[in-house]
Structure formats: structure tokens, C-alpha cells
Amino acid sequence: MVAPMRPSSGRATPRGEYRLWKRNTDSMTQTLPDYAVEVRGLTKYYKTKERLSAKPALDDVNLAIPRGSLFGLLGPNGAGKSTLINILAGLVIKTSGTAKVWGIDIDVDARNARAAIGVVPQELNIDPFFTPRQLLNLQAGLYAVPRKEREVMEVLRALRLEDKAEAYARTLSGGMRRRLLVAKALVHRPPVLVLDEPTAGVDVELRRQLWDYVVQLNRQGVTVLLTTHYLEEAEELCDYIAIINHGRLVAHDEKRALLRRLDAKTVHIALTAEISSLPEALGPYSAELTAPDCITVHYPPSRARISDILDAVRGAGLEIKDLSTEETDLEDIFLQLTGNAVAAGGKASDAA
Numbered sequence: 001m002v003a004p005m006r007p008s009s010g011r012a013t014p015r016g017e018y019r020l021w022k023r024n025t026d027s028m029t030q031t032l033p034d035y036a037v038e039v040r041g042l043t044k045y046y047k048t049k050e051r052l053s054a055k056p057a058l059d060d061v062n063l064a065i066p067r068g069s070l071f072g073l074l075g076p077n078g079a080g081k082s083t084l085i086n087i088l089a090g091l092v093i094k095t096s097g098t099a100k101v102w103g104i105d106i107d108v109d110a111r112n113a114r115a116a117i118g119v120v121p122q123e124l125n126i127d128p129f130f131t132p133r134q135l136l137n138l139q140a141g142l143y144a145v146p147r148k149e150r151e152v153m154e155v156l157r158a159l160r161l162e163d164k165a166e167a168y169a170r171t172l173s174g175g176m177r178r179r180l181l182v183a184k185a186l187v188h189r190p191p192v193l194v195l196d197e198p199t200a201g202v203d204v205e206l207r208r209q210l211w212d213y214v215v216q217l218n219r220q221g222v223t224v225l226l227t228t229h230y231l232e233e234a235e236e237l238c239d240y241i242a243i244i245n246h247g248r249l250v251a252h253d254e255k256r257a258l259l260r261r262l263d264a265k266t267v268h269i270a271l272t273a274e275i276s277s278l279p280e281a282l283g284p285y286s287a288e289l290t291a292p293d294c295i296t297v298h299y300p301p302s303r304a305r306i307s308d309i310l311d312a313v314r315g316a317g318l319e320i321k322d323l324s325t326e327e328t329d330l331e332d333i334f335l336q337l338t339g340n341a342v343a344a345g346g347k348a349s350d351a352a
Contacts, residue, residue, distance in 0.1 A: 033103030036223035118185030128170030279316030
């Protein structure tokens with residue numbers, strides 16, 4: 001497996017030289033940063049016809065991603081997610097603000113800031129005339145990883161591509177190419193991994209395999225920043241979640257705290273006999289008769305107790321056969337904060 005790395009200590013890097021990420025933590029002198037990614041006042045305007053756009057793609061974004069976390073960045077189409085990622089990766093120049101990757105300012109030490117991050121893009125940008133082994137060796141060489149320290153086959157093996165090491169990339173299936181992108185992002189052993197819609201268009205089995213591997217990396221200490229179409233993925237995987245909309249950060253919190261923000265819950269009460277109208281005892285609650293033998297109650301847990309609702313039903317002489325509850329989920333939060341529709345199947349709009 002690919003282990004998380006740390007940079008060596010802080011002298012200025014001579015031109016043409018990289019400080020490599022090492023496994024041997026005993027030789028490290030730099031303190032681990034509290035935040036794997038930290039941005040302050042980050043703003044980006046794109047130029048249109050030699051003028052800056054009227055609205056920024058990023059508008060004074062402040063974001064801190066704890067070291068070792070599995071962090072979800074969500075938002076509708078055009079929200080600014082990919083702009084943020086591209087700034088961190090050195091592909092887009094910010095207009096103002098500061099950004100650090102693994103404690104390294106992207107302006108002060110751009111090369112090592114870029115070496116600290118591995119990005120898996122949405123697009124399949126793989127040279128079709130190279131083999132996976134050649135592609136990973138080339139990628140490692142671009143980051144000045146010495147040949148004897150490269151772990152090309154280890155990375156391919158971890159992503160179940162070792163039997164395709166000598167096959168041309170153009171002969172790989174779409175799922176294999178997606179895994180090869182992950183391998184490219186990991187071959188220089190960065191401590192921060194960015195996954196920009198990594199499971200878009202892949203089958204369920206591959207999606208599960210990919211997430212299992214990402215979770216293993218995270219447990220080893222790699223910080224993972226994820227953007228995804230699938231809100232249920234973010235809810236299942238992520239420790240922290242941020243939601244960006246129109247270039248501004250509208251939410252940034254631990255997942256559990258974020259889910260508690262929406263004070264709403266639903267209980268479905270199945271009755272042993274059919275009724276024609278709701279009992280008067282449920283008047284104080286938002287209740288509806290969704291079937292002749294089923295009452296649905298929507299209530300805020302902070303102001304109403306489920307026991308009081310059930311007592312009101314029983315007090316009306318009704319016998320309860322079964323009940324089920326619906327908790328607030330990430331989709332509810334996303335819709336509340338962005339006001340955008342979510343497509344069927346739990347998908348948010350495409351990433352910016």
C-alpha cells in the first residue's frame with residue numbers, strides 16, 4: 001500500500017530540485033501540519049474579453065481540511081469546486097487570498113506544494129500509447145522520485161492492474177483507465193489525494209472496489225478530498241463536509257453536526273385497522289393520513305418527542321402495528337443550502 005509522507009524541513013528548494021516525500025518518519029524534522037489543506041480569503045475571477053468576469057468563480061473562500069480526514073466537497077454545477085481544486089494543484093492562478101497544501105504555501109514554494117498533492121481528474125487524460133508501467137514511471141520521474149525508490153508495481157497491484165502493466169492504455173476498459181488515473185495520482189506518494197468525481201460513469205462493483213481502497217489509504221493517514229455526484233457516497237464515507245454554491249462556502253462542518261442542522265424527522269405509523277380521518281389528538285403535529293391504515297407525522301426533534309406522538313395515537317384508541325422513521329440525510333441539507341434540484345438516484349449536479 002502507499003503510505004502517507006511528510007516533507008523534509010524548510011530550507012528554500014534550489015531550482016530543479018524537489019524535496020522528496022519519505023517513508024522513514026524518524027528522519028523528519030518538520031512538524032506535521034494540523035491541516036492538510038488550508039485556504040484563506042481565496043478568490044478567483046476569470047477573464048472574459050480582456051475583462052474580469054462580473055461574478056467570481058470563488059468568492060472569499062475560507063476552508064481548513066484536517067490532516068488525516070476524508071473530506072467531502074459538494075456543490076451544484078458551476079459552484080467552484082473544480083476551480084478550487086485546480087488552484088491547489090497549480091493549474092489555475094488565484095486572484096487573491098492564500099492557500100497551503102500540507103502546510104506549504106502554493107506561492108512561496110509552488111513545487112513542493114504541488115508534490116504534496118495527487119489529483120484524480122474527472123477526465124480520462126491518459127496517453128493511449130503508453131503502458132501503465134511506463135505511465136507511472138514517467139509520472140514518478142516528473143516528481144523526481146529516484147528509480148530505486150519507485151513503487152510502480154506496488155501501486156498497480158494495489159489497484160488490481162498488475163496483470164495489465166505491459167498492456168497499452170488504449171486497450172484498457174473504462175474502469176481500468178479510471179483506476180490507472182488513481183495510480184498516477186499516488187505514484188509520487190503524496191500525503192493529500194484529491195478525487196474529482198472519481199466514480200462518474202463507473203459500475204457499482206468498481207465503485208465499491210475504489211472506495212474500499214480509498215478508505216484503506218485514509219486509514220494509513222492519507223488525507224482525501226472528494227467531490228462526488230452521489231450524495232449517499234459522501235454521507236457514507238466522509239468525516240467532514242463542505243458545500244459550495246455560487247463560489248461561496250455555505251456550509252463547512254463535521255458530517256454529524258451538519259446533519260443535525262436540519263431539525264426535521266418523519267415517522268410512519270402503521271395501524272392495525274383502517275381509519276377515515278386523523279384523530280384530533282394529532283392536531284398539534286404536522287400529520288397526514290397517507291393510507292387508510294397509515295399515519296405520517298413530520299416533526300422537529302428539538303421541540304417534539306416521538307413518545308408524545310405515539311401516546312397521542314394510542315390515546316385516540318388506535319392500535320399501532322408497526323412504525324418506521326426517516327432521518328435527515330445529506331440530500332436534505334444540500335437542497336436546503338443550494339436550492340437546486342437533485343436528479344433521481346441521489347445525484348447532485350455535475351461539478352464545476
